[in-house]
Amino acid sequence: MSGRRIRALAVLAALPVLAAALSCSSGSDGSPSARAGSDGAGIGPGASPFWVDPASAAARQVEAWEAAGREEDADLLRLISERPAAVWPTGEDPADRVRRAVEGAEATDTTAVLVAYNIPHRDCGQYSRGGAADATAYRTYLAEFARAVGDHEAVVVLEPDAVPHLVDGCTPAVHHDERYTLLAEAVERFAALPRTRVYLDAGNPSWITDPRRLVEPLERSGIAAADGFALNVSNFQTDADVTAYGRRLSAALGGKRFVIDSSRNGNGPLDGRQDAWCNPPGRALGTPPTTETDEPLLDAYLWIKRPGESDGECRGGPPAGRWWAEYALGLARGAAR
Numbered sequence: 001m002s003g004r005r006i007r008a009l010a011v012l013a014a015l016p017v018l019a020a021a022l023s024c025s026s027g028s029d030g031s032p033s034a035r036a037g038s039d040g041a042g043i044g045p046g047a048s049p050f051w052v053d054p055a056s057a058a059a060r061q062v063e064a065w066e067a068a069g070r071e072e073d074a075d076l077l078r079l080i081s082e083r084p085a086a087v088w089p090t091g092e093d094p095a096d097r098v099r100r101a102v103e104g105a106e107a108t109d110t111t112a113v114l115v116a117y118n119i120p121h122r123d124c125g126q127y128s129r130g131g132a133a134d135a136t137a138y139r140t141y142l143a144e145f146a147r148a149v150g151d152h153e154a155v156v157v158l159e160p161d162a163v164p165h166l167v168d169g170c171t172p173a174v175h176h177d178e179r180y181t182l183l184a185e186a187v188e189r190f191a192a193l194p195r196t197r198v199y200l201d202a203g204n205p206s207w208i209t210d211p212r213r214l215v216e217p218l219e220r221s222g223i224a225a226a227d228g229f230a231l232n233v234s235n236f237q238t239d240a241d242v243t244a245y246g247r248r249l250s251a252a253l254g255g256k257r258f259v260i261d262s263s264r265n266g267n268g269p270l271d272g273r274q275d276a277w278c279n280p281p282g283r284a285l286g287t288p289p290t291t292e293t294d295e296p297l298l299d300a301y302l303w304i305k306r307p308g309e310s311d312g313e314c315r316g317g318p319p320a321g322r323w324w325a326e327y328a329l330g331l332a333r334g335a336a337r
Contacts, residue, residue, distance in 0.1 A: 050084035050155070050289050050302070051105035051112045057323035058308055076332040077325075084113065084289050085263065085303040086157065088321070091118035091132055091141055095148040102152035112154045113289075113302055116145060116190075119162045119182060124170040138182055146189050153195040157259070157304050158186055158226070160233040163217050164203035184222030191225045197299075199259050202229040204237050205245035206269065215252045227299075228257035234305040235261070235277055236269040239287055243295055250297050262286035263303035266335050278314040279327060284334025307331050 053059070058081035065074040089097040098114060105112040118141050122131030132138035149156070162183060165171040171179065183200065190198040200223050202214055223229065229249065232242045239262060246258040266284030270276040287301040308328025310317040318324055 049110050051110045052084045061325050073329055076336060079285055079332045079335055080307045080328055085306040086113040086115045088115045088117055094145040098145055098148035102149055102154055106152055114154055115157045117160055119159045121175050124165055135178055142186050142189050149193055149196055151194050156190045156196055156198045157230045158198055158200045160201045163221055164208050166217050167208050167213050180220040187222035187226045197227040199228050199230040200226045201233055202231055204232045204235040205241050206237055211245060211249035212252055230259050232261045236265045236283055238265055238268045257297050257299050259300045259302050261304035262301040263305045263307045264331055278311045279317040283331055285331050
């Protein structure tokens with residue numbers, strides 16, 4: 001792993017805090033924080049605030065509900081609108097959304113969190129099916145995405161579900177070699193950017209229950225060049241269970257670091273249902289985004305799945321990725337109890 005550096009996170013500690021749980025501090029010596037890698041360095045001690053999109057669907061909903069006199073609901077929804085969530089650029093034209101996020105983050109002295117989600121044969125034809133038409137189209141998408149990030153500071157979560165779907169048999173074997181090649185190229189491309197950290201998705205503990213099954217697929221996907229792996233993306237497993245799983249997987253990968261999606265896991269998973277991952281009722285927002293984790297291997301809690309965006313057309317939800325105001329309100333209510 002290279003010795004590339006990112007700017008000192010101590011600068012971020014001076015920023016105003018958005019919502020009570022979004023804290024920001026850094027190492028007491030104020031020195032720059034090394035990238036995660038074989039030297040064991042992480043994002044750095046303390047918490048680093050990430051970029052909050054002022055024009056998110058949640059922010060627009062707050063304005064609409066205030067105008068309609070739903071002030072109590074608007075106040076609850078600020079638990080989402082005033083906290084940072086990842087940006088998922090479209091496959092067709094990622095550059096505009098990426099550029100807006102990284103430039104917005106630079107203007108507020110924060111860090112953009114981005115998700116690259118456009119691998120060919122994505123999601124095995126399920127709710128989030130789609131992705132690039134072929135390898136050539138995917139490489140073009142990666143080039144446009146990376147060019148838009150440029151030398152801005154960013155965290156990139158790479159291709160949710162892509163590796164676990166190779167392990168669970170959902171992705172047909174005919175596509176495996178190409179996917180490994182494309183993922184490794186994606187890791188290499190983002191890792192080459194001077195101020196970008198990249199985390200390769202590795203599912204969650206309720207999916208591939210034995211993390212050793214992920215080791216070879218992650219290695220073939222370029223994990224050695226990544227800063228680490230991401231867990232619990234768009235899922236509901238508890239921080240404690242995911243952290244324990246992350247430690248086991250890290251040990252099998254020689255000490256790789258990880259991040260956790262804590263966006264909707266405040267009440268843990270819905271038990272006893274095969275479709276517990278899809279818009280489950282009664283859930284709650286989880287740990288707000290922070291780098292204060294009290295876990296040496298855990299770089300950050302992130303809201304990778306944007307709270308309030310549907311998992312798919314189940315339980316009355318809109319298509320995957322669409323804003324669903326009442327579900328968002330339920331998550332906020334669950335967290336406020």
